[in-house]
Amino acid sequence: MVCCRGGELLNGAGVLIIADGLPRGLGHLEIDQRNVAAELPPGTPRHLEADTYTCSHCQFVVVMHPLRVRERYKCKGCNHHICDGCAAKMFEGAQCKTMTQVIDEHLEREARQIPDSPILLP
């Protein structure tokens, strides 16, 4: 087993094994305040660059805090990382339902929609 980076391992057969449970292939958030000629609140970086991922259930954009050690929740239903809010709902028993499913259902309803008046007049 060869360690590549972070939680990625390469086994003898050249298969990449991801062992840290973190999302891959991410969005990007940049907040650049280097040109701001004013004091920023304590702890606010002048230049923030962070990876993001989009919750597959509600589409909330999660900015990944590099110092977070708590688990990032991955839904077993859609095999995608979800936000803490949706993770809490799933712990309470909610079922996996992605935004794509919500949109598909909406489009299906629209496609099957009965006209306002089903009576055809000559």
Next chain:
Amino acid sequence: MARYSATWSAVTAAALADTVAATNATYPGSLRSGGATLQFKINEVYIGGEDTASTPTQMILARASTISVGALSVGNNALTDFNSTAPGTVPSWGNTAATSGAQRSATLYLLQPSLNTFGGIARWQARYGEEITGFGNTASGAEVLLSSKAGAGKTSGHILYEVV
């Protein structure tokens, strides 16, 4: 599919509370699907601060719990490739609603790029396949609006999206 750039220029925001109709010309804009089977996918948001004094501003991209009514205007909505054929229906964009402005949902926040608009910038790019989607013509899916929750920053910027 057609990709669009929705832009705003030198808009001074006013703090907007959740579930209150946005006042015309006091927020960068809202993007409304406006068709029962129309979908759009946002893959980039850019906000550039243009204030001449320190103005921390809490910008929020959120879904609208009550969608705007009437034509939206002020702000440009341009095809990024002018050779593209525009779809039959295109989402509406602007910060001025003919009848009433959209109301920001109290729960459905999607992105919160806070910045000091005294020269600060904020930019978010979605990973491919992880765009923010708007769809249909009813709340809460049909409209997203970019507005300030606190702070009155003056900004210009754009939202890149694709009509599906």
